[in-house]
Amino acid sequence: xxxxxxxxxxxxxxxxxxxxxxxxxxxxxxxxxxxxxxxxxxxxxxxxxxxxxxxxxxxxxxxxxxxxxxxxxxxxxxxxxxxxxxxxxxxxxxxxxxxxxxxxxxxxxxxxxxxxxxxxxxxxxxxxxxxxxxxxxxxxxxxxxxxxxxxxxxxxxxxxxxxxxxxxxxxxxxxxxxxxxxxxxxxxxxxxxxxxxxxxxxxxxxxxxxxxxxxxxxxxxxxxxxxxxxxxxxxxxxxxxxxxxxxxxxxxxxxxxxxxxxxxxxxxxxxxxxxxxxxxxxxxxxxxxxxxxxxxxxxxxxxxxxxxxxxxxxxxxxxxxxxxxxxxxxxxxxxxxxxxxxxxxxxxxxxxxxxxxxxxxxxxxxxxxxxxxxxxxxxxxxxxxxxxxxxxxxxxxxxxxxxxxxxxxxxxxxxxxxxxxxxxxxxxxxxxxxxxxxxxxxxxxxxxxxxxxxxxxxxxxxxxxxx
Numbered sequence: 288x289x290x291x292x293x294x295x296x297x298x299x300x301x302x303x304x305x306x307x308x309x310x311x312x313x314x315x316x317x318x319x320x321x322x323x324x325x326x327x328x329x330x331x332x333x334x335x336x337x338x339x340x341x342x343x344x345x346x347x348x349x350x351x352x353x354x355x356x357x358x359x360x361x362x363x364x365x366x367x368x369x370x371x372x373x374x375x376x377x378x379x380x381x382x383x384x385x386x387x388x389x390x391x392x393x394x395x396x397x398x399x400x401x402x403x404x405x406x407x408x409x410x411x412x413x414x415x416x417x418x419x420x421x422x423x424x425x426x427x428x429x430x431x432x433x434x435x436x437x438x439x440x441x442x443x444x445x446x447x448x449x450x451x452x453x454x455x456x457x458x459x460x461x462x463x464x465x466x467x468x469x470x471x472x473x474x475x476x477x478x479x480x481x482x483x484x485x486x487x488x489x490x491x492x493x494x495x496x497x498x499x500x501x502x503x504x505x506x507x508x509x510x511x512x513x514x515x516x517x518x519x520x521x522x523x524x525x526x527x528x529x530x531x532x533x534x535x536x537x538x539x540x541x542x543x544x545x546x547x548x549x550x551x552x553x554x555x556x557x558x559x560x561x562x563x564x565x566x567x568x569x570x571x572x573x574x575x576x577x578x579x580x581x582x583x584x585x586x587x588x589x590x591x592x593x594x595x596x597x598x599x600x601x602x603x604x605x606x607x608x609x610x611x612x613x614x615x616x617x618x619x620x621x622x623x624x625x626x627x628x629x630x631x632x633x634x635x636x637x638x639x640x641x642x643x644x645x646x647x648x649x650x651x652x653x654x655x656x657x658x659x660x661x662x663x664x665x666x667x668x669x670x671x672x673x674x675x676x677x678x679x680x681x682x683x684x685x686x687x688x689x690x691x692x693x694x695x696x697x698x699x700x701x702x703x704x705x706x707x708x709x710x711x712x713x714x715x716x717x718x719x720x721x722x723x724x725x726x727x728x729x730x731x732x733x734x735x736x737x738x739x740x741x742x743x744x745x746x747x748x749x750x751x752x753x754x
Contacts, residue, residue: 318473319352319456319474320353320472320473320474321351321352321353321475321738321742322352322353322474322475322476322478322708322738323354323355323356323457323472323474323476324353324354324477324478324480325355325356325442325445325478325479326479326482327355327357327429327436327438328364328480328481328482329383329425329727330480330710330727330730330731331478332362332432333383333384333387333727333730333731334480334731334734334735335353335355335432335435336384336393336431337387337731337732337734338351338353338435338735339431339432339435351742353435354436354437355435355436355437356440356441356442356461357437357438357440358440358441359438359439360439361438362425362426362430362438364422364425367501367503367505368418368500368503368504368528369419369422369504370418370503370534371417371419373531374413374415374416374417374418375415375418376415376527376599377415378415379395379415379416380395381724381725381727381728382394382424383395383425383727383728383731385728386569386726386728387728387732388728388732395416398424398428402423402427437461439463439464439465440461440462440463441461441464442459442461443461443462443469444459444460445458445459445477445674445675445676445677446458446460446676446677447677447705448705452702453702453704454702454704454705455704456475456705457473457474457476457477457677458471459472459473459474459477474705475706475741476705476706476707476738476741477674477706477707478708478710478734479707479709479710479711479712480709480710480711481668481711482668482711483665483666483722484666484667484668485499486664486666487499487661488663491661492632492634494634496639496656496657496658497634497639497658497660498658498659498661499660499663500522500524500528500529500531500532500660500662501665503535503660504535507535507536515657516542516657517540517543517657517658518543519543519544519546519655519656520536520543520544520656520657520658520659520660521545521629521641521658521660522536522548522660522662523549523659523662523663524549524662524663524664525549525550525555525596525598526596526598526664527598527599527602528662528664529547529598529662530598530602530603530606531602532660534605534606536660537609537621543620544620544621545621545622546622546623546624546643546654546656547621547622547623547624548627548628549627550626550627550628550646551596553603553625554598554606555592555596555597556597556598556599556603557592557594557597557598557599558590558592558593558597559593563590563592563593564593566590566719567720569729571718571720572720576717576718583715586718587714587719590719593719594723596664606621624643626645626646626647627643627644627646628643628644629641629642629644630642630651639659640653640656641653641659667711667712667722680703681697681698681699682700686715688715689716690716691716691717694708694734694736695708695713695717695730695733695734696708696737697709706741708734708737710727710730
């Protein structure tokens with residue numbers, strides 16, 4: 288039997304445009320994956336660790352065969368926003384494993400011990416590491432389960448496999464963006480964790496002078512290295528990423544005026560109080576899942592301020608101090624254009640002309656700017672973007688939202704016995720934690736438990752059929 292992460296011998300190979308099929312039509316169940324993960328961010332990384340730990344102690348025949356496909360050439364998580372002094376907004380104890388198994392050696396504390404920084408971190412007296420440090424922790428963990436991951440593997444199709452009127456498997460085709468070579472793998476289930484994609488206002492168009500904040504660091508680095516003069520930069524948005532972009536541009540472009548445009552009167556502080564934070568507890572997911580639709584909507588609206596369009600108070604106060612210091616010195620580079628909206632954007636070869644409306648009076652001002660940064664958030668990718676025709680097998684509710692079980696398994700047509708798990712994109716069923724790090728460890732354990740239970744049930748059914 289193939290062990291977890293071991294790859295089959297390809298049936299045929301060729302040049303750059305050749306198709307390499309990994310047992311596309313296997314002769315035995317040993318050549319079929321129990322689960323293939325699409326995407327390899329923190330959520331599927333946590334699942335990979337959970338499966339790796341299970342297989343390390345599993346009895347013969349009880350290991351789950353898994354692999355994860357990631358289109359990036361290496362692990363990366365919001366690299367464009369790894370600002371040097373930005374901290375996490377979630378406790379380090381909500382890492383990839385601790386909430387599931389505090390004894391796991393994949394914890395953030397074990398990472399610190401291996402890096403020789405455990406005592407130094409404890410002396411900081413904080414629960415919130417630097418974001419760049421937590422990213423390094425993710426990379427450290429990903430390297431330890433590297434045998435489960437195929438990088439530079441973009442999933443281009445997921446096709447149902449029909450046998451005797453049922454769909455027990457899916458065939459996933461992935462493509463190496465560099466060589467064009469494709470690979471087909473067959474699996475009993477898939478776990479979709481493709482994360483979020485940048486959200487832009489309607490009709491917004493990106494260019495060399497117009498960015499989404501997800502590109503902030505590499506774009507600014509390129510500007511600084513080129514020596515290009517920036518006189519003014521405009522940032523649209525009122526959330527944490529917007530405030531961080533404003534602060535970073537102000538520090539990185541010392542000669543530029545930085546304008547922050549948002550519709551609120553001021554940045555809204557994030558509510559990270561103890562009782563509000565209980566909305567991210569694992570038990571809260573159970574309550575949210577079982578609640579009536581109107582209660583779910585109320586809970587979502589009540590607690591938006593824990594995550595959406597809010598900013599850490601420390602950053603708010605820092606920006607306010609900067610503005611006051613500049614006013615005292617008579618050199619005001621940081622400008623807050625509150626209660627305002629961008630009405631028009633005209634991108635030219637040498638500048639971007641941005642029309643900003645002050646909402647209380649309707650007065651409009653046209654700003655000639657060198658840069659426009661949309662810090663307008665992210666949105667889940669549609670399941671059709673990831674699954675194609677398989678998406679048509681998924682059941683939907685009255686609001687046309689996917690029906691998802693408490694075990695994160697999408698409900699499908701009766702003849703479909705192959706499973707689809709979602710990590711993310713389930714706020715309507717599982718609450719605010721769906722796209723956050725707070726419960727990735729617990730969710731990975733839940734999905735692993737379901738995979739094992741389904742595998743056991745299938746084995747019993749097969750044995751009964753043979754008997």
